[in-house]
Amino acid sequence: MTPMERLPVHAPDPCPSVRTAEETTDASIIERSRHEPEWFSVIFDRYFTAIHRYVAARLGAGAADDIASETFLAAFDQRNHYDLAYPSARAWLYGIATNLIGRHRRAEIRLYRALGRAAGPGDVENHADRVADRVSAQQLNPALAKGLAGLSEGDRDALLLVACAELSYTEVARALAIPTGTVGSRVTRARRRLRSALGLPSQEVDDRG
Amino acid sequence: MDELRQLKDRHDALPGADDQVVAQARARLLAHMSTPRHRPRFAWALGLGAAAVAAVLVAVIVIATPAHEGSGPVQAHPPSGSRPPATPLRLGPVASAEDLAGNAAALAAAAPDPVPEPGQWAYVKSRNLLQQPKNGTKNRTRTHELWRRADEKQFAYLEDGELKVVDGSEFEVTYPYLLSLPTDPAALLARTYAEVDAEHARHQAARRGGRATVPPLTQEQRHTYAFQHIVQGMRDAVLPRALRAAMYGALAGIPGVRYEARATDLAGRPGVTLYRVHEGYLRDEIFVDPETYEYLGYRTIAVRDFEQPRAYYSVEKGQLLGWGSVIASGVVDRPGLRP
Numbered sequence: 001m002t003p004m005e006r007l008p009v010h011a012p013d014p015c016p017s018v019r020t021a022e023e024t025t026d027a028s029i030i031e032r033s034r035h036e037p038e039w040f041s042v043i044f045d046r047y048f049t050a051i052h053r054y055v056a057a058r059l060g061a062g063a064a065d066d067i068a069s070e071t072f073l074a075a076f077d078q079r080n081h082y083d084l085a086y087p088s089a090r091a092w093l094y095g096i097a098t099n100l101i102g103r104h105r106r107a108e109i110r111l112y113r114a115l116g117r118a119a120g121p122g123d124v125e126n127h128a129d130r131v132a133d134r135v136s137a138q139q140l141n142p143a144l145a146k147g148l149a150g151l152s153e154g155d156r157d158a159l160l161l162v163a164c165a166e167l168s169y170t171e172v173a174r175a176l177a178i179p180t181g182t183v184g185s186r187v188t189r190a191r192r193r194l195r196s197a198l199g200l201p202s203q204e205v206d207d208r209g
Numbered sequence: 210m211d212e213l214r215q216l217k218d219r220h221d222a223l224p225g226a227d228d229q230v231v232a233q234a235r236a237r238l239l240a241h242m243s244t245p246r247h248r249p250r251f252a253w254a255l256g257l258g259a260a261a262v263a264a265v266l267v268a269v270i271v272i273a274t275p276a277h278e279g280s281g282p283v284q285a286h287p288p289s290g291s292r293p294p295a296t297p298l299r300l301g302p303v304a305s306a307e308d309l310a311g312n313a314a315a316l317a318a319a320a321p322d323p324v325p326e327p328g329q330w331a332y333v334k335s336r337n338l339l340q341q342p343k344n345g346t347k348n349r350t351r352t353h354e355l356w357r358r359a360d361e362k363q364f365a366y367l368e369d370g371e372l373k374v375v376d377g378s379e380f381e382v383t384y385p386y387l388l389s390l391p392t393d394p395a396a397l398l399a400r401t402y403a404e405v406d407a408e409h410a411r412h413q414a415a416r417r418g419g420r421a422t423v424p425p426l427t428q429e430q431r432h433t434y435a436f437q438h439i440v441q442g443m444r445d446a447v448l449p450r451a452l453r454a455a456m457y458g459a460l461a462g463i464p465g466v467r468y469e470a471r472a473t474d475l476a477g478r479p480g481v482t483l484y485r486v487h488e489g490y491l492r493d494e495i496f497v498d499p500e501t502y503e504y505l506g507y508r509t510i511a512v513r514d515f516e517q518p519r520a521y522y523s524v525e526k527g528q529l530l531g532w533g534s535v536i537a538s539g540v541v542d543r544p545g546l547r548p
Contacts, residue, residue: 037242041425044238045413052226057219068226069234073241140219144212163216194212 026089030082040079043089044072050090050165051097057164058101060111067104071097086174094165095175098157105153115145147197151190158183159190236406243428303499306461306468306483310394313457313502317450324388324449325540327360331384331447332541332548335506336475337533350475352536355445356544359384365544372545382442390442392451394458398435401459405434432463433487440495443504447538453504457483457497472496474506475534490515490524496534506534 026043033040051071056064074096075089082092101108148156154176161172162183169187173180195202226234303309325331336352356365361383365374391397409426426434439456442448448456460466465485472482474496484494490513496505509531516523524530539548 036427038239038425038427040242041235041238044235048231048234049225052230053220053223056223056226057216061224065226065230065234069237072234072238076238076241141215144215147212160216163213164220166217191212198212200211 025087027082027084027087030079030089031084033076033079037076040072040076043075043093047090047093048072051093054094054160054165055097055101058108058111058160059104060107063104063107067097067100070100074100090165091167091171091175094161094167094171095177098161098175102153102157108156109149112145112149115140116142116149141198143197143199144194147194150197151193154178155186155190155193158186159194162187232403232407232410235410236403239406239426239431240402303468303470303481306457306466309468309481309483309497309502310454310458310461313454313497314394314451316502317454320450322450323540325359325384325447327358327385329359330356330365330541330544330546331359332356332537332539332546333445333447333535334537334547335445335533335535338475338529338531354547356541357384357445358544359388359540361385363544374544380445382438382446384446387442387446387448387452390452390455392449392455394455394462397439397455398459398462401435401438402431404438405431408434428464429488432465432485433493436460436463436466436485436487436493440493440507443495444507444533447540448504450502454502457502460485460495469494475508475532476506476536478505478534480505486512488515489513491530504535506532508532 024042026046029039029042033043048068052064052068055067055071059067071093075093078096082089086092151159157176158172161167161175162169167175169180169183172183172187176183192202303312332354334352334354336350338350354367357378357380358364361378361380363374363376364378365372367373391400405426439460443453443456460483461468463485467484469482469484472480472494474480478496479499480496481499482494482496484492486492490511491509492512493507493509495507497503498505508529511524511526511528511530514524514526537548541548
């Protein structure tokens, strides 16, 4: 026993991990969070990095920090309206994030235009901008970026949810609150335009729905 | 490579959110959860600052708060009636944890004290409860002296009258951390909650390998841990007055923290108390000198029987789980010296 020995700080709940949420569906956690709000942080832990990456792909890393965070605040506020018939909250969260991204449509188009210029030889923008561009470019083909800037918002939303978030047409329909058939036509149209921007043959795109 | 593949590859190649961003977003969500949707109706009145309105509200709040059980009725002093000041500085009456913190801050501002230099030593002589007695057993205490280097690189103690100097640190809350804390109570409290959340996130990350999801902290746990984090920093440390005052203020900002005007510490000295009852059964408190606002010590005591069968954990009402008092303290240049 050394004189250094001190009584430990006493934790009133010495075994807090007795209740584990292993293999619990998002729906049951959200249901529980309606009465015990802190459970919602499990949803955060499951999806934050994915949502952040998706927002970063569309608006750049800086805006993503804020908007990904706001996505979960909005989701928390809407948890009472979550349809518990859907075990996974993935599509729901991507839908909320997509809505928030919609408020920054101009910033998104600016980013794509910057990416479209990134490889241009006559680039006279300042150094910081070019560094930022290069960082956000992450190998996105400039022609593809220009093509994205030219898409309508609805087409771009549907396409990127399919391409980046890998949602099915049914999930995209749920995320954007539109009919599944509409998802199909938006994705088809968006892909046709991008393929033409890339100079790829305009073959019939495969249906993922 | 088709357009979908290119979009996906670029998305996947983006760097992930860094840990700090995740921690901040998480803290923001937790703070958002505890924000009441509808603010209390009288909140606007508090913002008026009109003395008459404020005085009425304060009186109502003091009476309505069941904060002073066991300490007798507490009078809501009118703003003009102050008790004889202990120092030339005129301090207001203390009827709440906030008052206590405010006076401590006023004292600290009037008489700032030096911060220990990294190579200096904090000396603390304290008396602690030696073991956790069940009801009926006599409290056994022990007094010991401790020297702790402010850069946390060494500490020293007396063993059989001989000074032992040891490299390293045994303290969970380190000195450099303590001295880096903000001296604004609100900022300090925010920092404390961030630490509590970060600690839980580390715990969670450590458990993820085992595929188990650690349940999120309840609000009650967050408040408990925040309280304990702050009071743990006060033990075995000599802190600048301004920081100590901010700690009182941060404690006062934790939901459930109450003020009690009459208390006695382990050394039998009279003091006042800031306390919180955690989880409905565990009273955690610090004692403060009502004249100098010095930190006197701490106590943790069960105020109700409590049992948690699955954790093989139980305490009886009245059981002391910790009690310690600072007898003397100060900053010195070498271990072995006393202030």
